Amino acid sequence: MTDRSDDADRASDNGGASDNGASIAPAALVDRLRAGDDLTVLDVRDRDEFERWHLEGEGIEAVQVPHVRFIQAEATGGVDDLVADLDDPILAVCGHGEASAHAVGLLRDTGVEAYNLAGGMDAWADLYLARELETDAPATLLQYDRPSSGCLAYLVVSGDEAAVIDPLRAFANRYVAAAADRGAELSYAVDTHVHADHVSGVRDLAARTDAEAVVPEGARDRGLAFDARTLVDTAERGSASPASHARPDGDELRVGEATLTAMATPGHTTESLSYRLGDVLFTGDTLFLEGVGRPDLEGGRDEAPAAARRLYESLQKQLLEQSDETTIAPGHYSDAADPRADGTYAVRLGDLRGRLPALSMRKDEFVDRATSDLPPRPANDERIVAVNLGREDVDEETAFELELGPNNCAVAD
Structure with a gap:
């Protein structure tokens, strides 16, 4: 290999x-x-x-x-x-x-x-492409694209500091090297949620560099078993667990002169966060270019309607309240998504409003759509979740084999 x-x-x-x-x-x-x-x-x-x-x-x-x-x-x-x-x-x-x-x-x-x-x-499966994401954000942004699965990750570089969002373990050294090429070192390795389709690189990067692992506070409720800083939305700051490693301003991460601000967007999973950086919103698996996150991976089909209602609220009261000029930078894409001319997968929120019917549906209509005709679950999803929570350890070859195949994390419009 x-x-x-x-x-x-x-x-x-x-x-x-x-x-x-x-x-x-x-x-x-x-x-x-x-x-x-x-x-x-x-x-x-x-x-x-x-x-x-x-x-x-x-x-x-x-x-x-x-x-x-x-x-x-x-x-x-x-x-x-x-x-x-x-x-x-x-x-x-x-x-x-x-x-x-x-x-x-x-x-x-x-x-x-x-x-x-x-x-x-x-x-x-080894192919991993890096392209600069052109935005007005106060940092250099690289979007990493794994065409075999549609997984996207992001490197944020400001001054001599860098953070990586939703890193893949199989390519951990890529982020370190790219930061170094730009005169920076990784300060944070960040997950937007507990992934079910690929093995996260957060824990691996924290072990091999000085980067701090950062996950949503709600990951503790799902059985987080490794040391990490946990973040919450501003509105939820008072409910953080006493065991939380969050700072007093726990909804923010300073990366050089840039600030990543957490935003609670539950629905795909209970703990899902999105992150704002200037005019860019990293939406993880909450909002894609061609659909929204599926609501059944954490609790199964029985709990999917309740999760879909949470997802609807996240979209309507959090993401859609942002400016039309906000750039949506998702965590995945499928064949139905069209890249920009430079090959990156991102879109203005204003363009997405008119493109995705799910964003203008009534709640009951949205819940019905989000829980019907769901694709097969990602391969090995339960075991991948266990690995990403730190409850199971696997070697590099096993991790690579576990995540082969499409991510299947979206409900396409």
Whole structure:
């Protein structure tokens, strides 16, 4: 497995095709998908691996044909028959890029326009892109994008201090290196809520740097089992637990000359916080570009209606009270989200008001919409929550395997 901590993504170094045009690098695949290119994905892994997680999205037709059938066809003939019903171009994928490369070689020998995903699904999961987020905030902001899952994280740099919001453990060294490149050190590693779709890097960053782990106060009620500063909204400051590590001004974090201000936005989870920095609002899993956070991951379907009502109040009384000029910087995106011209996923709140019907629904209508037709839960969500609360320890490889697949944290409009 590649070293995910490098500051540059080696998988994207060639920028596109390699091996005489027979391979496509993961970063080049991102560009093709964003351009709206239609693509047939030929997955040569076993059926269980394919069903667990495979490439999907707008413009993608994913088909599973196990590699063993290509081996058989190589001996008996009829390789092109395996893809006779598939449209060109074909992108072959496997776990590490080797079996799919073999299949591509056989297909190209028969005249089929086929390419190999360089490094396979492992390299796709390793891809982590950093782009500067252009805002009027009093700090330099980097948005980190993991295309394989749609997870977004943010690095805030002001002077010689930095904070990372919703970091992923698999890429912890990336944030440290990026801060150092800008003459800063991490002061805080912040989670907006207890994540159920990926392993948080908050605890890992606190252990390997001088950064302080910061989580919502409500994480204690969910069984927080590691030392962290806990923050609450201004309105909730008086209810903080006596064991809280919050400061007297516990709703704020100073990062150089910038200030991150916590805002209670429960609904997706009971403890969810959003963070304001100037004209930017980091909304975690409360509000996305294409929907809102799903309300059933913490309490299950039985408690989802009550959670959806809390989410409605958070949206109406907290987030939608902000200026139309506020930039919404979410914690995830899906294929339905459109990036900005610079590739980042962010939008003015004023634009989002008219785009998302959920933001103008009545409460009962919203609750019904938010609790109906929910997607499958994220893979291994209960165990990931246990790891993120510090109640279970896993090694790097296990953590990486646990979070493979789509995040499935949203209710799309």
